Amino acid sequence: MARELFRFKGGVHPPDHKAESNARPIHAAPIPRQLVIPVRQHIGNPAKPVVDVGDTVRTGQLIAAADGTISAAVHASSSGTVVAVEPRVLPHASGLPDLCIVIDTDGRDEWVERTPLDYRAMPAADLRMKLRDMGLAGLGGAVFPSAVKLDAGPAQICPLLILNGGECEPWITCDDVLMRHHADDIMRGAAIMRHLLGSTEVLVGIEDNKPEALAAMREAAARLEFAVEVVAVPSVYPGGGAKQMIETLTGRQVPSGKLSTDIGIQVFNVGTAHALARAVLHGEPMIERLVTVTGHVLRPQNFRVRIGTPMQTLIDLAGDREGATGVLMGGPMMGLVMPNSHVPVVKATNCILVQSRELFPAPPAALPCIRCTRCADVCPAELQPQELFRFAKAGDFGRAQEYHLFDCIECGCCTYVCPSHIPLVAYYRYGKSEIWAREREKRAADLARERHEFRQFRLEREKVEKAAKLAAKAAAARAQAAQDQARRVAPATDAPATATPDAAAGGTGEADAKKAIIAAALARAQAKKAQSAPKNTGQLSPEQQRAIDEIEARRAKIRELARKPLESETENP
Amino acid sequence: MLTAIGVMVLLAGVIGVALGWSAVRLKVEGNPLAEKIDAILPQTQCGQCGFPGCKPYAEAIARGEADINQCPPGGEDGVKQLAELLGVEPKPLDGEHGVPKPKSVAFIDEQTCIGCTLCIQACPVDAIVGAAKQMHTIIASECTGCELCLPPCPVDCIAMIEIREDLPHWKWRYPQIQLKRVA
Numbered sequence: 001m002a003r004e005l006f007r008f009k010g011g012v013h014p015p016d017h018k019a020e021s022n023a024r025p026i027h028a029a030p031i032p033r034q035l036v037i038p039v040r041q042h043i044g045n046p047a048k049p050v051v052d053v054g055d056t057v058r059t060g061q062l063i064a065a066a067d068g069t070i071s072a073a074v075h076a077s078s079s080g081t082v083v084a085v086e087p088r089v090l091p092h093a094s095g096l097p098d099l100c101i102v103i104d105t106d107g108r109d110e111w112v113e114r115t116p117l118d119y120r121a122m123p124a125a126d127l128r129m130k131l132r133d134m135g136l137a138g139l140g141g142a143v144f145p146s147a148v149k150l151d152a153g154p155a156q157i158c159p160l161l162i163l164n165g166g167e168c169e170p171w172i173t174c175d176d177v178l179m180r181h182h183a184d185d186i187m188r189g190a191a192i193m194r195h196l197l198g199s200t201e202v203l204v205g206i207e208d209n210k211p212e213a214l215a216a217m218r219e220a221a222a223r224l225e226f227a228v229e230v231v232a233v234p235s236v237y238p239g240g241g242a243k244q245m246i247e248t249l250t251g252r253q254v255p256s257g258k259l260s261t262d263i264g265i266q267v268f269n270v271g272t273a274h275a276l277a278r279a280v281l282h283g284e285p286m287i288e289r290l291v292t293v294t295g296h297v298l299r300p301q302n303f304r305v306r307i308g309t310p311m312q313t314l315i316d317l318a319g320d321r322e323g324a325t326g327v328l329m330g331g332p333m334m335g336l337v338m339p340n341s342h343v344p345v346v347k348a349t350n351c352i353l354v355q356s357r358e359l360f361p362a363p364p365a366a367l368p369c370i371r372c373t374r375c376a377d378v379c380p381a382e383l384q385p386q387e388l389f390r391f392a393k394a395g396d397f398g399r400a401q402e403y404h405l406f407d408c409i410e411c412g413c414c415t416y417v418c419p420s421h422i423p424l425v426a427y428y429r430y431g432k433s434e435i436w437a438r439e440r441e442k443r444a445a446d447l448a449r450e451r452h453e454f455r456q457f458r459l460e461r462e463k464v465e466k467a468a469k470l471a472a473k474a475a476a477a478r479a480q481a482a483q484d485q486a487r488r489v490a491p492a493t494d495a496p497a498t499a500t501p502d503a504a505a506g507g508t509g510e511a512d513a514k515k516a517i518i519a520a521a522l523a524r525a526q527a528k529k530a531q532s533a534p535k536n537t538g539q540l541s542p543e544q545q546r547a548i549d550e551i552e553a554r555r556a557k558i559r560e561l562a563r564k565p566l567e568s569e570t571e572n573p
Numbered sequence: 574m575l576t577a578i579g580v581m582v583l584l585a586g587v588i589g590v591a592l593g594w595s596a597v598r599l600k601v602e603g604n605p606l607a608e609k610i611d612a613i614l615p616q617t618q619c620g621q622c623g624f625p626g627c628k629p630y631a632e633a634i635a636r637g638e639a640d641i642n643q644c645p646p647g648g649e650d651g652v653k654q655l656a657e658l659l660g661v662e663p664k665p666l667d668g669e670h671g672v673p674k675p676k677s678v679a680f681i682d683e684q685t686c687i688g689c690t691l692c693i694q695a696c697p698v699d700a701i702v703g704a705a706k707q708m709h710t711i712i713a714s715e716c717t718g719c720e721l722c723l724p725p726c727p728v729d730c731i732a733m734i735e736i737r738e739d740l741p742h743w744k745w746r747y748p749q750i751q752l753k754r755v756a
Contacts, residue, residue: 430746433744445614458699
């Protein structure tokens with residue numbers, strides 16, 4: 001029974017270069033002397049370090065805890081001592097440093113205690129939290145935290161689970177050899193995913209250029225107690241993209257701006273399934289992965305690598321050659337140029353592709369777009385790359401978004417076929433990050449506006465409140481004075497006066513109250529003056545007074561003398 | 574003849590009532606142009622334009638009392654956007670109102686701060702936390718980098734720190750031909 005397959009639009013057939021690296025067995029790379037483990041290896045919040053410099057850690061020990069829901073923990077890839085928690089250059093196109101935990105390994109590779117999880121007996125939410133703390137993230141390239149993807153949402157069910165073994169990008173073979181050698185573990189991982197997602201159907205999509213992997217996976221599937229269909233899909237780049245794999249297998253398209261779970265489908269890379277099985281059934285957090293080292297090296301092959309191993313170590317193991325011009329992380333279509341060859345392997349590193357002038361000649365200078373629309377013919381996202389290019393180049397990002405720039409998966413098909421050699425994807429990446437930056441700026445501006453407006457409102461409110469308080473105080477003082485006045489007047493007047501208190505209070509009350517306030521203030525001032533006058537000059541005895549007068553007279557005489565010029569001075573010039 | 578006049582008068586009456594009603598009921602609060610201008614301004618609230626905040630400046634532009642090139646934090650890009658909105662020619666920034674500076678945030682040296690609260694009163698977005706004789710600190714995520722807190726500080730303990738590019742804020746550059754690096 002052959003399954004009906006569908007063909008997504010576009011795609012290209014670049015030479016696959018898989019044979020170079022997929023024949024050799026998986027080689028476990030030795031643990032390097034120093035591991036550099038970044039805390040930001042996944043999409044979402046970076047993990048928060050929980051170790052300090054000088055701490056001794058064991059293999060698999062938590063060194064940075066997940067921060068929030070969309071995050072994943074980071075673990076020590078081998079035992080040793082933490083020697084630094086500092087920014088180091090990351091395997092990222094920017095070449096910028098970011099926080100890393102540096103461990104000097106002791107070579108003993110002593111594990112923490114590993115406890116397998118009984119996933120069938122655990123509540124799904126607890127299991128997901130555990131997976132997040134085990135550092136599970138998608139190994140297909142996007143490194144999205146797997147725990148989040150394993151949540152079927154409010155529906156609690158995701159009918160179709162797809163394991164993606166497409167691996168369509170040229171040169172890369174890590175999924176291929178993983179399927180050949182660890183098919184059973186992948187299937188066990190699929191069983192856990194199926195349990196969490198409540199899926200009724202499980203498909204494995206593998207491109208037909210990997211017959212050994214297909215055979216191994218079919219064999220493993222036959223041993224399972226539930227049905228898994230292993231489907232050979234045609235080899236077309238980018239057939240291993242999640243959305244393309246869904247379309248090939250089901251004929252359904254994920255609508256723009258939606259997730260595959262919205263149409264009841266979840267896709268995982270086979271490597272993620274393998275890591276999940278290791279985490280749940282063996283209690284091993286995500287501390288290693290398979291990495292293809294290929295391109296301009298002597299022995300292209302796949303390594304089982306501890307996260308944090310410098311790329312150069314692996315290149316040396318595979319046989320460094322003269323004439324290397326650079327290192328790509330990933331394949332030639334979507335790979336990122338590494339700032340140097342000493343950056344560490346991270347969870348996203350599926351391939352280290354060493355470039356040379358012969359294998360990857362520098363592209364010729366870009367020529368103007370001739371609007372041949374070959375890019376539109378090959379675009380698997382069914383976009384209009386030539387239009388997106390025009391808008392991104394002109395900085396017209398609004399129009400670019402109208403043309404669904406964010407549906408672009410950056411697969412590089414358009415760049416591959418462009419007869420003018422325009423680096424189209426570079427323009428889309430530029431456009432996307434520019435749009436994000438502008439949105440961030442806009443949010444910041446809105447926040448500032450809101451806070452400024454609230455401050456103005458607050459100041460205004462405080463002013464009004466202060467005025468009201470002063471008015472109330474003044475009114476109270478007036479009332480008090482009026483009362484005092486009334487009390488003073490009341491005993492002095494006769495009965496008739498008290499019989500008409502309204503007239504007294506009403507007509508002259510205001511003026512009287514004011515007078516009373518003034519009088520009281522004057523009395524207070526006088527009292528104060530009396531108090532503050534120096535007490536030693538009052539009530540002098542006659543003798544003291546006489547002494548003072550004498551002194552004053554003497555002073556007056558001296559002043560008089562001082563005013564008159566001396567006779568000697570006037571006579572002798 | 575009379576009928577025609579009657580019809581016209583009736584029509585005028587009906588339309589007049591409708592217009593009068595809509596003028597009252599559908600009145601637009603505030604100046605919509607000022608709002609649009611305000612949306613373009615960077616909301617630094619720094620007052621470098623000579624107005625006490627972005628909104629007053631926006632209103633002044635809308636009234637035609639201020640030029641569009643008085644906002645250094647908005648930069649040439651902001652001037653261009655304003656020119657586009659208002660349908661005028663963009664012009665270079667007026668140097669009298671300052672020059673654009675890289676985006677930065679204020680930082681209080683906690684060793685030197687005497688807790689006088691003067692900077693708190695100066696901050697246009699309430700981004701400084703502190704109380705009298707207590708050490709003050711700046712909420713970096715809400716600081717607009719307006720520098721209004723610098724002059725009132727009696728002990729000069731506030732410094733502006735440039736925001737360096739980090740990984741989450743890194744942007745892909747505009748693609749260009751890599752020139753051959755010499756030496």
